[in-house]
Amino acid sequence: xQRKVNFTANQQVTLEDYDNLGNFPRESLDxxxxxxxxxxxxxxxGFVVEQTGQSVVRVSVGRLFASxxxxxxxxxxxxxxxxxxxxxPAVSQKIATVIVYGNTIxxxxxxxxxxxxxxxxxxxxxxxATENRRQAxxxxxxxQENATPQAPAIQSNYIAVANVLLTPSGVASIxxxxxxxxxxxxxxxxxxxxxxxxxxQVGPQIDTLKTDISGLAAALRAKADFAMVSAMxxxxxxxxxxxxxxxxxxxxxxxxxxxxxxxDTAHPDYSARTEQGLRFPSAAEAVVALELDNPIEDRVIxxxxxxxxxFSPIVRFSAVGKDGEYPLTNTTQQTVQLVQRTEARTVRRYxxxxxxxxxxxxxxxxxxxxxxxxxxxxxxxxxxNGELYEVVNYYTNYDPLYAYSYLAGTRQxxxxxxxxxxxxxxxxxxxxxRVVSTENVTGSVVAQTMLNSQDGYLVGFNWFFxxxxxxxxxRYIVCEMKNNEPDLxxxxxxxxxxxxxxxxxxxxxxxxxxxxxxxxxxRYAVVLMSNGAHFVATVSGNKLAQGNIQYMIDGSxxxxxxxxxxxxxAVYASFASPIxxxxxxxxxLAGGIDSVKLNLDALIPDGSKLDFDVRVGSxxxxxxxxxxxxxxxxxxxxxxxxxxxFIGTTDVMPALGLGEDRTEVTLSRPDxxxxxxxxxxxxxxxxxxxxxxxxxxxxxxxxxxxxVVLLTGGSYTTxxxxxxxxxxxDPARENAVKVVASFTFGSPVSSFKIKITGETGGSAxxxxxxERVDVEFT
Numbered sequence: 011x012q013r014k015v016n017f018t019a020n021q022q023v024t025l026e027d028y029d030n031l032g033n034f035p036r037e038s039l040d041x042x043x044x045x046x047x048x049x050x051x052x053x054x055x056g057f058v059v060e061q062t063g064q065s066v067v068r069v070s071v072g073r074l075f076a077s078x079x080x081x082x083x084x085x086x087x088x089x090x091x092x093x094x095x096x097x098x099p100a101v102s103q104k105i106a107t108v109i110v111y112g113n114t115i116x117x118x119x120x121x122x123x124x125x126x127x128x129x130x131x132x133x134x135x136x137x138x139a140t141e142n143r144r145q146a147x148x149x150x151x152x153x154q155e156n157a158t159p160q161a162p163a164i165q166s167n168y169i170a171v172a173n174v175l176l177t178p179s180g181v182a183s184i185x186x187x188x189x190x191x192x193x194x195x196x197x198x199x200x201x202x203x204x205x206x207x208x209x210x211q212v213g214p215q216i217d218t219l220k221t222d223i224s225g226l227a228a229a230l231r232a233k234a235d236f237a238m239v240s241a242m243x244x245x246x247x248x249x250x251x252x253x254x255x256x257x258x259x260x261x262x263x264x265x266x267x268x269x270x271x272x273x274d275t276a277h278p279d280y281s282a283r284t285e286q287g288l289r290f291p292s293a294a295e296a297v298v299a300l301e302l303d304n305p306i307e308d309r310v311i312x313x314x315x316x317x318x319x320x321f322s323p324i325v326r327f328s329a330v331g332k333d334g335e336y337p338l339t340n341t342t343q344q345t346v347q348l349v350q351r352t353e354a355r356t357v358r359r360y361x362x363x364x365x366x367x368x369x370x371x372x373x374x375x376x377x378x379x380x381x382x383x384x385x386x387x388x389x390x391x392x393x394x395n396g397e398l399y400e401v402v403n404y405y406t407n408y409d410p411l412y413a414y415s416y417l418a419g420t421r422q423x424x425x426x427x428x429x430x431x432x433x434x435x436x437x438x439x440x441x442x443x444r445v446v447s448t449e450n451v452t453g454s455v456v457a458q459t460m461l462n463s464q465d466g467y468l469v470g471f472n473w474f475f476x477x478x479x480x481x482x483x484x485r486y487i488v489c490e491m492k493n494n495e496p497d498l499x500x501x502x503x504x505x506x507x508x509x510x511x512x513x514x515x516x517x518x519x520x521x522x523x524x525x526x527x528x529x530x531x532x533r534y535a536v537v538l539m540s541n542g543a544h545f546v547a548t549v550s551g552n553k554l555a556q557g558n559i560q561y562m563i564d565g566s567x568x569x570x571x572x573x574x575x576x577x578x579x580a581v582y583a584s585f586a587s588p589i590x591x592x593x594x595x596x597x598x599l600a601g602g603i604d605s606v607k608l609n610l611d612a613l614i615p616d617g618s619k620l621d622f623d624v625r626v627g628s629x630x631x632x633x634x635x636x637x638x639x640x641x642x643x644x645x646x647x648x649x650x651x652x653x654x655x656f657i658g659t660t661d662v663m664p665a666l667g668l669g670e671d672r673t674e675v676t677l678s679r680p681d682x683x684x685x686x687x688x689x690x691x692x693x694x695x696x697x698x699x700x701x702x703x704x705x706x707x708x709x710x711x712x713x714x715x716x717x718v719v720l721l722t723g724g725s726y727t728t729x730x731x732x733x734x735x736x737x738x739x740d741p742a743r744e745n746a747v748k749v750v751a752s753f754t755f756g757s758p759v760s761s762f763k764i765k766i767t768g769e770t771g772g773s774a775x776x777x778x779x780x781e782r783v784d785v786e787f788t
Contacts, residue, residue, distance in 0.1 A: 044079030052169040053192035059172040064180035065095040074146040082112030084146035105153040109168040261786040274687040282686040288779035292678035300673040303593040314524040315672040319590040321583035328579035329554040332547040335476040338540040350501040356612040361605035363776040365708040453539035461556035467525035472518040472579035474547040482542015495567040496535035547577040590656040602646025604679035611667030618658035625651040684768040696758030697786040704749040705781040713771030718751040721763040
């Protein structure tokens with residue numbers, strides 16, 4: 011105690027002396043609280059807030075410590091009840107802050123006698139306040155109603171104890187404001203002791219920290235800087251895209267937009283097209299089939315949906331005679347599966363406003379490397395109507411104008427020709443591994459193999475039967491060879507000859523089928539299957555020097571007598587003219603055509619060519635005139651006459667598919683707005699920053715616009731705009747720019763989506779995004 015009241019014997023005592031008996035201790039205690047507590051603002055102890063009803067809370071007893079050192083007490087029996095029923099929000103939420111404050115009052119009034127006249131010693135009864143108390147009071151302050159409510163502002167002489175979240179149905183939660191709660195000396199002592207023990211452990215390390223930092227700086231000077239690591243991540247993302255490695259759980263990724271595998275096409279805002287680059291969607295589009303303008307056109311022969319110029323059948327090679335006979339039931343019956351292959355495809359694209367190819371052509375430069383492009387990327391080129399079109403077992407070789415993919419061990423399987431406004435992509439293995447039909451058949455199996463020495467179309471055989479049964483069809487199968495055995499997983503044609511159609515030797519049994527192109531130097535097999543007692547003629551003396559008979563027993567092929575062959579004649583097509591022009595049904599799109607994409611089944615042998623002309627005004631112009639940058643469709647014709655040019659020799663001509671099953675022609679004109687949203691990019695750890703770089707081609711700096719944002723949050727609905735976005739010319743490419751958008755997250759994120767929006771602004775050119783690369787870092 012700083013001060014005390016002194017009393018001596020027989021001393022007269024004043025009223026002030028008595029008051030000081032309470033004032034002096036209070037003053038000293040205030041100084042102790044003020045000096046030792048050192049509270050810049052008031053603190054509280056106690057005042058526990060708990061919910062007792064739907065909209066009711068109770069506040070327990072407690073004490074308020076003012077910054078002046080004064081202590082105010084709240085000791086109401088049972089605490090104080092606060093009812094928020096009349097203050098609940100109507101629709102959303104609000105916060106009510108429970109506060110305490112203090113005031114000094116005179117209280118505890120009691121009746122006392124008081125001397126009113128000293129001489130007469132008269133007294134009277136009065137009521138006097140016998141206690142001076144520092145009283146604490148409890149109340150609440152309401153915030154504003156809001157979907158995301160905030161705590162209300164309070165006066166400096168109020169102390170916030172708790173925030174009560176109110177909803178239309180009542181109290182939702184109570185959050186105690188511990189920052190305003192007084193900390194005991196014991197608690198502080200424990201924390202100080204803990205810090206002391208901790209400092210004793212780390213103190214020596216801190217003492218050597220300066221030396222450690224110097225060593226770290228020296229080590230960092232030998233490390234790659236951030237710019238180098240960022241550039242390496244950029245390049246590595248592009249390499250991973252080339253070798254088709256996933257981007258998940260890596261702080262860098264890339265997409266060249268060959269497929270929509272990394273596009274969130276289900277997003278309601280999505281409006282884009284991924285076709286060898288990110289492109290504007292179609293404002294209007296029509297998908298039609300390629301058909302003959304004249305259904306009875308006599309310059310072509312249509313068989314199984316494939317059109318070939320008119321031809322006559324001729325026998326190219328044969329093994330004729332009857333040196334013996336072979337019963338088709340000579341071996342046990344087998345049940346085999348036949349997988350029939352289909353004709354290859356060609357895709358031709360032309361656009362007036364868009365450029366074709368561009369920097370994406372560089373992805374064909376992986377010379378002699380397996381999977382230079384992914385199966386999905388190649389398959390996407392030839393896919394029609396959402397079908398699964400797989401390409402397997404290929405590798406690529408690159409030339410500046412022509413790019414080829416090769417099936418292992420065979421001739422080239424894919425050719426790509428890229429000009430400014432025109433792209434042609436053709437599968438050149440003639441018959442692809444895409445399965446079109448599978449069936450199981452049963453019977454005895456025998457095959458005659460043969461080597462084809464000259465390019466040509468096989469259109470049939472003449473067989474020589476020596477005997478026939480009354481029942482049992484004969485199935486004939488033409489298939490490719492694999493490991494010197496007939497490959498029933500590579501069937502080119504399969505059909506049956508009923509017994510009634512079988513002629514007896516020396517008469518020929520003629521079978522005709524859809525023309526099958528056979529390149530020179532390749533071996534084929536003709537397989538006969540039957541469960542009927544039919545006999546075929548055989549010749550001996552190795553008259554067919556480049557073939558032999560094979561039998562199937564228990565699922566395995568067994569070679570027969572090498573000097574014996576089946577008697578037959580191979581019939582091929584001989585074309586009437588080496589050049590044939592055929593008018594096709596005109597293409598139509600209401601409002602005008604800007605782009606034409608022809609996805610066709612086609613066979614285009616070496617030495618032949620299949621081209622298309624369109625009529626612009628009164629003149630027929632080859633689509634390939636895009637090589638001269640001719641804007642063929644600049645006037646957006648609604649009707650586009652078209653014709654096909656078959657060019658070859660009398661032995662070899664191209665074949666063209668017709669109809670819905672063989673063709674898909676897409677007519678379109680681009681929209682002026684684009685919106686692409688990526689699939690989720692998942693990081694290996696939370697990231698603080700990101701950079702997204704776009705390579706944009708056919709750019710018009712006067713009219714074009716493009717923006718990049720990131721989508722974050724649980725449902726990816728929070729938009730993060732770039733802290734900076736720059737557009738700079740790409741010196742390596744004409745009319746190309748790089749768009750670099752830099753992002754800084756308010757808090758680290760583990761995943762996001764990339765959103766790209768753009769406008770053409772009425773330009774006569776339409777740009778496309780060839781590549782997107784994103785790099786993230788902490």
